Amino acid sequence: MNAIVAADQNWAIGRGGDQLVYLKEDLKRFRALTTGHAVILGRKTLATFPGGRPLKHRENLILSRDPDFHPEGCRVFGDIPSLLAAAPADAFVIGGGSVYKALLDACDTVYVTRIDAAFPADTWFPDLDRDPDWAITDISQPLEQDGLVYRYVTYRRKESDHVPG
Structure with missing residues:
Protein backbone atom coordinates (compact mmCIF):
# COMPACT_ATOMS: atom_id res chain seq x y z
CA MET A 1 0.00 0.00 0.00
CA ASN A 2 0.86 3.65 -0.30
CA ALA A 3 0.35 6.70 1.87
CA ILE A 4 0.17 10.30 0.69
CA VAL A 5 0.49 13.29 3.00
CA ALA A 6 1.48 16.97 3.18
CA ALA A 7 3.73 17.70 6.18
CA ASP A 8 5.61 20.72 7.42
CA GLN A 9 9.28 20.69 8.45
CA ASN A 10 8.30 19.18 11.84
CA TRP A 11 6.09 16.48 10.27
CA ALA A 12 2.95 18.35 11.36
CA ILE A 13 -0.04 17.55 9.15
CA GLY A 14 -3.10 19.16 10.71
CA ARG A 15 -4.74 21.47 13.16
CA GLY A 16 -8.33 21.61 14.34
CA GLY A 17 -9.38 18.73 12.11
CA ASP A 18 -8.06 20.18 8.84
CA GLN A 19 -4.89 20.32 6.78
CA LEU A 20 -2.33 22.98 7.62
CA VAL A 21 -2.39 24.56 4.17
CA TYR A 22 -3.85 23.89 0.74
CA LEU A 23 -1.41 24.04 -2.17
CA LYS A 24 -3.04 24.17 -5.60
CA GLU A 25 -0.42 22.09 -7.43
CA ASP A 26 -0.25 19.60 -4.57
CA LEU A 27 -4.02 19.05 -4.76
CA LYS A 28 -3.64 18.36 -8.51
CA ARG A 29 -0.84 15.89 -7.78
CA PHE A 30 -2.95 14.20 -5.09
CA ARG A 31 -5.80 13.81 -7.57
CA ALA A 32 -3.49 12.46 -10.30
CA LEU A 33 -1.85 9.90 -8.01
CA THR A 34 -5.01 8.64 -6.29
CA THR A 35 -7.63 8.69 -9.08
CA GLY A 36 -8.52 5.15 -10.08
CA HIS A 37 -7.22 3.73 -6.78
CA ALA A 38 -8.86 2.99 -3.46
CA VAL A 39 -8.31 5.61 -0.76
CA ILE A 40 -8.31 4.76 2.93
CA LEU A 41 -9.35 7.42 5.40
CA GLY A 42 -11.03 8.06 8.70
CA ARG A 43 -14.48 9.46 9.38
CA LYS A 44 -13.10 12.87 10.41
CA THR A 45 -11.07 13.19 7.21
CA LEU A 46 -14.16 12.41 5.13
CA ALA A 47 -15.98 15.21 6.97
CA THR A 48 -13.40 17.73 5.65
CA PHE A 49 -14.23 16.94 2.01
CA PRO A 50 -16.70 19.22 0.18
CA GLY A 51 -20.13 18.28 1.45
CA GLY A 52 -18.59 15.42 3.43
CA ARG A 53 -18.89 13.34 0.26
CA PRO A 54 -16.44 10.67 -0.92
CA LEU A 55 -13.76 11.42 -3.49
CA LYS A 56 -14.91 10.79 -7.06
CA HIS A 57 -13.29 8.13 -9.26
CA ARG A 58 -11.86 6.36 -6.21
CA GLU A 59 -13.16 3.61 -3.96
CA ASN A 60 -13.44 5.27 -0.53
CA LEU A 61 -12.65 2.87 2.32
CA ILE A 62 -13.46 4.41 5.70
CA LEU A 63 -12.04 3.23 9.02
CA SER A 64 -14.52 4.05 11.78
CA ARG A 65 -15.46 2.55 15.15
CA ASP A 66 -18.96 4.03 14.82
CA PRO A 67 -21.26 1.12 13.82
CA ASP A 68 -23.96 3.57 12.69
CA PHE A 69 -21.67 5.44 10.27
CA HIS A 70 -22.63 4.51 6.70
CA PRO A 71 -21.97 7.41 4.29
CA GLU A 72 -23.26 6.98 0.77
CA GLY A 73 -20.62 5.90 -1.74
CA CYS A 74 -18.21 4.52 0.87
CA ARG A 75 -17.35 1.16 2.38
CA VAL A 76 -16.93 1.35 6.15
CA PHE A 77 -14.73 -0.95 8.23
CA GLY A 78 -14.79 -1.17 12.01
CA ASP A 79 -11.33 -2.65 12.41
CA ILE A 80 -7.95 -2.74 10.71
CA PRO A 81 -7.84 -6.47 9.84
CA SER A 82 -11.12 -6.32 7.89
CA LEU A 83 -10.02 -3.13 6.14
CA LEU A 84 -6.66 -4.63 5.17
CA ALA A 85 -8.38 -7.78 3.89
CA ALA A 86 -10.56 -5.65 1.57
CA ASP A 105 3.29 -0.48 8.82
CA ALA A 106 1.24 -1.88 5.92
CA CYS A 107 2.68 0.68 3.46
CA ASP A 108 5.79 0.36 1.33
CA THR A 109 5.70 3.80 -0.36
CA VAL A 110 4.88 7.22 1.10
CA TYR A 111 4.43 10.31 -1.09
CA VAL A 112 5.16 13.35 1.07
CA THR A 113 4.73 17.00 0.19
CA ARG A 114 7.35 18.54 2.53
CA ILE A 115 6.56 22.16 3.26
CA ASP A 116 9.55 24.30 4.25
CA ALA A 117 7.75 26.03 7.12
CA ALA A 118 6.53 25.27 10.64
CA PHE A 119 2.85 25.60 11.48
CA PRO A 120 0.93 25.44 14.76
CA ALA A 121 -0.47 21.91 14.77
CA ASP A 122 -2.13 19.20 16.80
CA THR A 123 -1.59 16.24 14.45
CA TRP A 124 1.69 14.80 13.15
CA PHE A 125 2.86 12.14 10.71
CA PRO A 126 5.61 9.76 11.88
CA ASP A 127 9.08 11.21 11.13
CA LEU A 128 10.30 9.01 8.26
CA ASP A 129 13.69 10.75 8.23
CA ARG A 130 14.42 9.28 11.68
CA ASP A 131 12.98 5.85 10.92
CA PRO A 132 15.71 3.44 9.74
CA ASP A 133 13.13 1.38 7.81
CA TRP A 134 12.52 4.21 5.31
CA ALA A 135 14.69 5.86 2.65
CA ILE A 136 14.17 8.78 0.28
CA THR A 137 14.09 7.53 -3.30
CA ASP A 138 13.02 10.71 -5.09
CA ILE A 139 12.89 14.42 -4.33
CA SER A 140 11.58 17.16 -6.59
CA GLN A 141 12.97 20.57 -7.26
CA PRO A 142 11.57 23.24 -4.92
CA LEU A 143 8.13 24.59 -5.79
CA GLU A 144 6.48 27.73 -4.39
CA GLN A 145 2.99 29.06 -3.74
CA ASP A 146 2.17 32.23 -1.85
CA GLY A 147 5.69 32.38 -0.40
CA LEU A 148 5.63 28.76 0.80
CA VAL A 149 8.38 26.55 -0.57
CA TYR A 150 7.71 22.82 -0.78
CA ARG A 151 9.06 19.65 -2.40
CA TYR A 152 7.62 16.28 -3.33
CA VAL A 153 9.57 13.56 -1.54
CA THR A 154 9.04 9.84 -2.10
CA TYR A 155 9.99 7.43 0.67
CA ARG A 156 10.20 3.68 0.20
CA ARG A 157 10.47 1.03 2.84
CA LYS A 158 13.95 -0.49 2.82
CA GLU A 159 14.27 -4.15 1.91
CA SER A 160 14.17 -6.21 5.08
CA ASP A 161 12.31 -9.02 6.74
CA HIS A 162 9.38 -6.61 7.23
CA VAL A 163 5.99 -8.29 7.44
CA PRO A 164 3.13 -5.75 7.07
CA GLY A 165 0.45 -5.50 9.70
Missing part, protein backbone atom coordinates in the same frame (compact mmCIF):
# COMPACT_ATOMS: atom_id res chain seq x y z
CA ALA A 87 -8.02 -3.01 0.50
CA PRO A 88 -6.24 -3.48 -2.83
CA ALA A 89 -2.42 -3.55 -2.72
CA ASP A 90 -2.26 -0.22 -4.60
CA ALA A 91 -4.56 1.67 -2.19
CA PHE A 92 -3.57 5.06 -0.78
CA VAL A 93 -3.86 5.91 2.92
CA ILE A 94 -4.89 9.58 2.96
CA GLY A 95 -5.47 10.38 6.64
CA GLY A 96 -6.01 11.49 9.25
CA GLY A 97 -3.31 11.16 11.83
CA SER A 98 -4.57 8.08 13.65
CA VAL A 99 -5.28 6.26 10.36
CA TYR A 100 -1.75 7.00 9.11
CA LYS A 101 -0.23 5.69 12.34
CA ALA A 102 -2.41 2.58 12.30
CA LEU A 103 -1.63 1.70 8.68
CA LEU A 104 1.92 2.96 8.05
